[in-house]
Amino acid sequence: MRIGLLTGGGDCPGLNAAIRAVVKQALGEYGHQVIGFRNGWKGVVDGDVIQLDRSNIRNILPQGGTMLGTARFHPHSAGAMDQVMATFEAERIDAVICIGGDGTLNAASKVAEQGINVIAIPKTIDNDVWGTDLSIGYHTAVNIATEAIDRIHTTAESHNRVMVVEVMGRHAGWIAVASGIAGGAEIVLAPEEPFDIERIVKFLRHRHRAHANFSIVVVAEGAEPAKGSAMDYEVQLGQFGEIIAGAVGERVAHEIQERTGFDTRLTVLGHVQRGGTPTPTDRILGSRFGVAAVDAVTAGKTNVMTALHNEEVVLVPLEDIAGKVKPVPEDLLRVARVLA
Numbered sequence: 001m002r003i004g005l006l007t008g009g010g011d012c013p014g015l016n017a018a019i020r021a022v023v024k025q026a027l028g029e030y031g032h033q034v035i036g037f038r039n040g041w042k043g044v045v046d047g048d049v050i051q052l053d054r055s056n057i058r059n060i061l062p063q064g065g066t067m068l069g070t071a072r073f074h075p076h077s078a079g080a081m082d083q084v085m086a087t088f089e090a091e092r093i094d095a096v097i098c099i100g101g102d103g104t105l106n107a108a109s110k111v112a113e114q115g116i117n118v119i120a121i122p123k124t125i126d127n128d129v130w131g132t133d134l135s136i137g138y139h140t141a142v143n144i145a146t147e148a149i150d151r152i153h154t155t156a157e158s159h160n161r162v163m164v165v166e167v168m169g170r171h172a173g174w175i176a177v178a179s180g181i182a183g184g185a186e187i188v189l190a191p192e193e194p195f196d197i198e199r200i201v202k203f204l205r206h207r208h209r210a211h212a213n214f215s216i217v218v219v220a221e222g223a224e225p226a227k228g229s230a231m232d233y234e235v236q237l238g239q240f241g242e243i244i245a246g247a248v249g250e251r252v253a254h255e256i257q258e259r260t261g262f263d264t265r266l267t268v269l270g271h272v273q274r275g276g277t278p279t280p281t282d283r284i285l286g287s288r289f290g291v292a293a294v295d296a297v298t299a300g301k302t303n304v305m306t307a308l309h310n311e312e313v314v315l316v317p318l319e320d321i322a323g324k325v326k327p328v329p330e331d332l333l334r335v336a337r338v339l340a
Contacts, residue, residue: 004096008040008104012137013278021290130324132307149183166249169220176220194226
C-alpha cells in the first residue's frame with residue numbers, strides 16, 4: 001500500500017512526532033510505502049513529493065515545526081480538486097493521512113467524497129478541533145504562554161503596571177484560559193464570553209486600591225466586547241481573513257490606561273506560541289495519533305479522524321466534526337473567573 005502524508009495549516013510543535021510515527025508504523029509493522037507531500041494540500045496540487053523512509057525521520061522527534069513544510073492552502077475549487085486527484089493517480093496513492101486543523105480537515109473530507117481513503121490527525125495550538133479532547137500543539141503552546149506570563153509578573157510588579165498579554169485563539173479561548181489560570185492572571189478574556197470594559201476597569205481599580213499595585217490581563221486574539229458595552233470594537237481582520245495580531249490587545253491596554261490612569265503595557269506572544277521544542281505530552285500524542293492513523297488505513301477505514309477520548313485514542317467520522325468549533329467548557333471558564 002502507498003500512503004500519502006501531508007501537514008496543512010499553521011505549524012505547531014508535535015507534527016514531526018506524528019510524521020515519524022506514521023513512517024515507522026507503516027514501514028516497520030505493515031511494509032507500506034509512505035509518500036510525503038511538501039507544503040500541505042498545495043504540494044498535492046503541485047505534485048511536490050518525497051519518498052519517506054527511516055533516514056528522513058531520524059532525529060526529528062524533538063524538533064518543532066514540520067519536516068514536510070506546510071501552507072494555508074485548501075483545494076476548494078474544481079480545478080484544484082481535479083489536480084489533487086491527478087496527483088494521487090500519478091503517485092498511485094491508496095490512502096492519505098492528513099495532519100491539520102479545521103481548514104485542512106475540511107479539505108480532507110472533500111477529498112474523501114471523491115473516493116480516496118482519508119484518515120485525519122487533529123493538530124492546532126488553539127485546541128478547538130471538535131471531537132477530540134486534545135489536539136497536537138496545544139500543550140506546548142500553553143506551556144510557552146504560561147512561562148511568558150510568569151516572566152511578565154516580575155516586571156509588572158517591579159514597575160507597578162497593568163500588563164496585557166495577548167495569546168492566540170480566534171474562535172476559542174483554550175490557550176488564554178489555561179495559561180491565565182496556570183500563570184495566575186487576574187483577568188482572562190476569551191471569545192466564549194464577551195467582556196465589559198467597565199467591569200474590568202472597576203475590578204482593577206478595586207484591586208490596586210485594596211491589596212496590589214500590579215495586574216495581569218490575558219486576552220485571546222478573538223475576544224470581543226459585549227454588544228452595547230462602553231467599548232466599541234470589532235475583530236480586526238487582514239486581507240486573507242486572518243486576525244491582526246495585537247489589535248484587540250492594544251485596544252484593551254489603551255482602554256485600561258485611559259480609564260484608570262494606570263501604566264499599562266501590551267505583550268503579544270504571536271508566533272512564539274507555535275515554535276520551539278514540543279513537550280513530552282505533544283510528542284506522545286503525535287506518536288499515538290500517527291500509529292493509530294496507519295492502523296486505520298490498513299484496516300480500510302476512511303473519512304475518519306483520530307481523536308483522544310478519556311485517554312483512549314478512537315476514530316470519529318469527519319462528517320461529525322465539519323464546521324464545528326470546540327469551545328472552552330463553562331466549568332473551566334468559571335475557574336478562570338473565580339481565581340481572578
